[in-house]
Amino acid sequence: MSRSSSSLPEESISNKGFVAKTFIAFLVFGALMIVGWSTFKWINMQPQEAGALKPLRKTLDFNEKVFSGIFNANHLVKEYPVSQAVKRVRVNGMDGLRDSVNEASWRLKVVRAAGDTLQLTLNDIKQLPKKDIVFDFKCIEGWDQVTHWGGVPLKTFMEHYHLDKQSKMNYLGLVTPDKGYYVGIDMPSALHPQTLLCYEMNGKPLPVNQGFPLRLIIPVKYGIKHLKRIGTMFFSNNKPADYWAERGYDYYAGH
Ligand SMILES: Nc1nc2c(c(=O)[nH]1)N[C@H]1C(S)=C(S)[C@@H](COP(=O)(O)O)O[C@H]1N2
Ligand SMILES: [Mo]
Numbered sequence: 001m002s003r004s005s006s007s008l009p010e011e012s013i014s015n016k017g018f019v020a021k022t023f024i025a026f027l028v029f030g031a032l033m034i035v036g037w038s039t040f041k042w043i044n045m046q047p048q049e050a051g052a053l054k055p056l057r058k059t060l061d062f063n064e065k066v067f068s069g070i071f072n073a074n075h076l077v078k079e080y081p082v083s084q085a086v087k088r089v090r091v092n093g094m095d096g097l098r099d100s101v102n103e104a105s106w107r108l109k110v111v112r113a114a115g116d117t118l119q120l121t122l123n124d125i126k127q128l129p130k131k132d133i134v135f136d137f138k139c140i141e142g143w144d145q146v147t148h149w150g151g152v153p154l155k156t157f158m159e160h161y162h163l164d165k166q167s168k169m170n171y172l173g174l175v176t177p178d179k180g181y182y183v184g185i186d187m188p189s190a191l192h193p194q195t196l197l198c199y200e201m202n203g204k205p206l207p208v209n210q211g212f213p214l215r216l217i218i219p220v221k222y223g224i225k226h227l228k229r230i231g232t233m234f235f236s237n238n239k240p241a242d243y244w245a246e247r248g249y250d251y252y253a254g255h
Contacts, residue, residue, distance in 0.1 A: 051248040064252040071254065073188050077219040080134040085148035089201060091209045092139055095243065096176030097229055106177070106213050108197075111234040112166060122213045125197060128152040128160055133194055138255055139223035140244075149217045150200035155191045166235040167191060173240030174216060177231030184240030185218065185225060189254065194219045197230070222253045 046054040103122055110118040131153050138144040158167050172190040175182040189195065198217040199206055206212040211228030218225050224244045234240070245251040 050251075051246045056248075060250050063250065067252055067254050068186060068188070071188055071220075073192055077135050077194055080136070080146050082132075082134055082148055084146050085134045085202065086145050087202065089147050089210065090143065090145060092141075092223065093181075093228070094209065096178055096181030096227075097209060097211075098180065099178050101177070101208065101212060101229060103213050108214060108230060109232045110161065110163070111232060112163065118161065122199060125152060125157070125199065125214065129156055130200075131156075131196060132200075133196065133217065133219065135194070135219045137219075137223060137226075140249065140253065148202050149196060149198045150203065151196040151198035151214075151217065153193060154195045154197055154216075155193065157197055158191070163235075169235040170237045171235070171240050173232075173234045173236060174227045174230050175232045175234075176227065176229050179231075181227060181243050182241050183216075183225050183227045184236075184242045184245070184251065185216075185221070186252065189218060189220050192218070192220050220254055222255055224249060225253050 044053065048054070048057075050057050052060060107119040107121060108125065110120065112118060129152060130150055132148065132150045134146060134148045136144050137147045154172075155167075158164070167187065170187055172185045172187060173182065174185070196217040198211070198215050199213060201207065201210055206215060209228075211230075214230045215228040216226050216230060239245075239251065242251055244253070
């Protein structure tokens with residue numbers, strides 16, 4: 001018997017095993033392709049809901065439940081020394097800022113209830129205790145920068161104007177004077193100690209394209225929620241309309 005003929009049966013056995021394994025691998029691969037492709041097709045066939053295909057919106061709503069469930073109002077976003085704040089702050093998003101704005105005629109309209117609107121000047125707001133914050137501002141598009149803001153904590157503002165009934169509602173809504181940009185904020189995040197009605201950046205009045213005279217600074221959320229140039233504030237138990245949520249982004253937008 002030659003050596004080659006004695007090694008032949010062994011080789012053909014391992015070859016057989018290899019062929020079988022390859023065959024199974026292809027079957028599994030094919031099956032997964034079919035499952036993946038049909039899931040993709042099924043998702044795409046679903047109707048839209050709030051700017052996203054229904055199954056994706058369901059996922060976003062589920063994420064919102066999870067993240068708002070673990071939200072801790074006492075957990076503070078990291079703060080930095082003022083020296084670390086950038087001097088040239090990026091401008092992103094000009095929706096609702098295209099009209100001119102004038103401090104003398106501008107008012108913050110606070111809708112306490114239907115037909116009961118409080119109208120405040122910038123000076124009224126500046127009378128309240130001021131807080132400065134330097135934090136890492138994060139945009140959902142992927143950039144971030146350490147920036148310095150000043151204003152009155154929204155919680156202090158609500159307490160000062162006796163908006164306690166309103167603060168028990170589920171959401172706060174903010175809208176620019178021209179209604180071109182609008183956000184909805186869950187009340188625990190609105191009342192978070194680092195959330196500001198902000199009128200200063202780097203110790204000076206807000207530049208026009210950064211939201212003069214008054215904007216929201218809400219460090220627990222992504223940039224999309226930091227509405228620039230607030231015109232109207234209102235309260236609701238249902239989700240207020242939200243510009244980017246309508247375009248498929250996460251409504252909660254926390255990080
Ligand atoms: N009125 C208004 N506010 C807005 C936007 C906008 O388009 N219009 N864009 C938002 C987004 S996506 C971001 S990241 C921040 C950017 O703030 P900044 O321009 O001061 O950097 O503003 C938010 N507030
Ligand atoms: Mo953003």
